[in-house]
Amino acid sequence: xxxxxxxxxxxxxxxxxxxxxxxxxxxxxxxxxxxxxxxxxxxxxxxxxxxxxxxxxxxxxxxxxxxxxxxxxxxxxxxxxxxxxxxxxxxxxxxxxxxxxxxxxxxxxxxxxxxxxxxxxxxxxxxxxxxxxxxxxxxxxxxxxxxxxxxxxxxxxxxxxxxxxxxxxxxxxxxxxxxxxxxxxxxxxxxxxxxxxxxxxxxxxxxxxxxxxxxxxxxxxxxxxxxxxxxxxxxxxxxxxxxxxxxxxxxxxxxxxxxxxxxxxxxxxxxxxxxxxxxxxxxxxxxxxxxxxxxxxxxxxxxxxxxxxxxxxxx
Numbered sequence: 641x642x643x644x645x646x647x648x649x650x651x652x653x654x655x656x657x658x659x660x661x662x663x664x665x666x667x668x669x670x671x672x673x674x675x676x677x678x679x680x681x682x683x684x685x686x687x688x689x690x691x692x693x694x695x696x697x698x699x700x701x702x703x704x705x706x707x708x709x710x711x712x713x714x715x716x717x718x719x720x721x722x723x724x725x726x727x728x729x730x731x732x733x734x735x736x737x738x739x740x741x742x743x744x745x746x747x748x749x750x751x752x753x754x755x756x757x758x759x760x761x762x763x764x765x766x767x768x769x770x771x772x773x774x775x776x777x778x779x780x781x782x783x784x785x786x787x788x789x790x791x792x793x794x795x796x797x798x799x800x801x802x803x804x805x806x807x808x809x810x811x812x813x814x815x816x817x818x819x820x821x822x823x824x825x826x827x828x829x830x831x832x833x834x835x836x837x838x839x840x841x842x843x844x845x846x847x848x849x850x851x852x853x854x855x856x857x858x859x860x861x862x863x864x865x866x867x868x869x870x871x872x873x874x875x876x877x878x879x880x881x882x883x884x885x886x887x888x889x890x891x892x893x894x895x896x897x898x899x900x901x902x903x904x905x906x907x908x909x910x911x912x913x914x915x916x917x918x919x920x921x922x923x924x925x926x927x928x929x930x931x932x933x934x935x936x937x938x939x940x941x942x943x944x945x946x947x948x949x950x951x952x953x954x955x
Contacts, residue, residue, distance in 0.1 A: 642667045642703050643857075646693050646737070647710035649678045651814040652752065652806060655850045656708060661685055663854065671699065672711065675951045676939050679811035693733040701737075702744035706857055709737060709789075710752040712781075715816075717943045719778040730781035735788050742795035750799040750856055751789050754782045755842055755868055755902050757802060765903040768802070768864045786864070797862040803849055804842030804868025804902050808921035809928055815940040819843060819918055822878050823925045824936055826887035836894030837875035842868030842902035845916035855912050868902035869914045877918060884922045 643660060647653040648670030660668050661683050669687045670680065678688060691699070693711040701707070712730045713719050719726040734751075741749055758766050759773035774780045789798045807819035815824050818841055825832045844867055852867055872880070878889045928934035939945050 641665070641705045642669065643706045643708065644669050644671060644701065644704045645708045645710065646671045647712065647752075648672050648708075649674050649676070649680060649688070649812060650710060650714075651810050651812050652846060652849060653708075653710045654679055654812045655810050655846055656710070656853055657686070658811070659850045659854060666705075669704070671696075675949070676812055676942070676945065692729075693737070694728055696733055696737045696740060699740075700744070701740050701746055704741075704746055706748040706750065707737065707741055707746055708750045708752075708853060708857075709734065712752070712785075713778075714942065716756075716776045716778045718946060719776070719781065721943065721946055723777045726777060727781055730778075731784050731788070734785040738789055738792050742792050746796050748797040748799060748857065748860060748862075749789055749792070750853055751786065751801065753786050753800050753802045754779070755802045755804045755866060755900070757783045757786070758900060761900050764901065766866070766900050767903045768866055768906055790864075793862070797860050799856045799862055800864040801849075801852060801856070802864065802866045802902070804844045804866075804870075806844055806846050806849055807918060808846035808916070809924045809934070810846055813934065813937075813940040814942065815936060816942055818874065819877055819881070819921055820925065823881050823885065823922050824929070826881050826885040827926060827929045828936060830886070831888045831890065832878050832881065833890050833892060834874050834878050835892050836896060837873060837878070837891050839874050839894070839896060839899040840871055840901055841874060841877065842900070843870045843872060843877070843918050844868050845914065845918070845921050847916050848914040851915070852907070852912060855910075859910075861910060863906075865907040865910075866902045866904045867907060868904055870918055871901040872918065880918055881922050884919060885926055
């Protein structure tokens with residue numbers, strides 16, 4: 641069986657690609673523009689095609705059983721660098737991918753959406769039935785891409801995963817995500833800076849998210865699923881980090897209104913169960929930092945790297 645992973649050189653994509661090779665017999669093709677490099681180890685069952693997902697029309701999808709669609713311009717600040725290009729990548733390329741997948745007999749498309757599609761809400765429990773009220777261009781691109789994919793439910797199995805903020809170690813790190821960023825501050829400086837602190841953020845360990853993608857693949861699990869298992873305030877996140885990496889916490893004012901709690905009961909009802917948590921991510925990050933496998937490199941910060949290399953302005 642052959643599968644395609646768009647964005648397979650990314651933070652989650654790299655871990656997913658490794659897991660597909662280690663835990664299945666699939667031949668894996670990765671399609672990635674590799675803005676942040678390719679950190680995948682060579683494997684006889686792995687083909688890495690360096691290409692922009694906007695060129696999907698030139699790629700034969702007929703040999704793929706399943707597409708894991710992770711390629712996107714990720715998070716609000718990155719999308720704001722060039723919203724036009726972000727809509728092209730996140731939405732228009734997804735439309736073309738789905739149309740070709742449907743015509744060429746792909747059986748399942750598993751899409752990495754975002755828990756941020758709900759916008760700012762004071763609902764005590766954010767379930768999949770809640771109205772989507774995206775407040776940023778990034779949120780809007782995810783919402784529209786979801787609707788495109790679901791419109792093909794009569795042609796292939798559409799699986800929409802709305803992850804919480806991801807944390808943990810990957811070959812292609814990101815140090816601009818809450819847990820990872822604060823942990824690196826604690827490791828490097830012995831001090832963390834928290835803005836606001838009362839905002840609630842749902843979290844998911846990267847290994848649990850990878851497990852979920854494989855779970856959905858193995859079971860042909862269709863539908864829309866939240867994926868977040870620890871709803872913590874930013875201050876609580878910092879306190880959990882400090883329990884593993886002794887450090888001080890400075891609290892400064894914030895104008896960031898985002899605060900929401902993801903409810904993942906629908907996913908848990910399928911039999912999926914997370915195995916890790918924020919504390920486990922911090923332990924792994926600290927161990928990698930202390931033995932030299934993890935450093936605070938510029939490439940691990942998406943927006944600054946994109947600005948430096950003019951990547952957000954690609955036409």
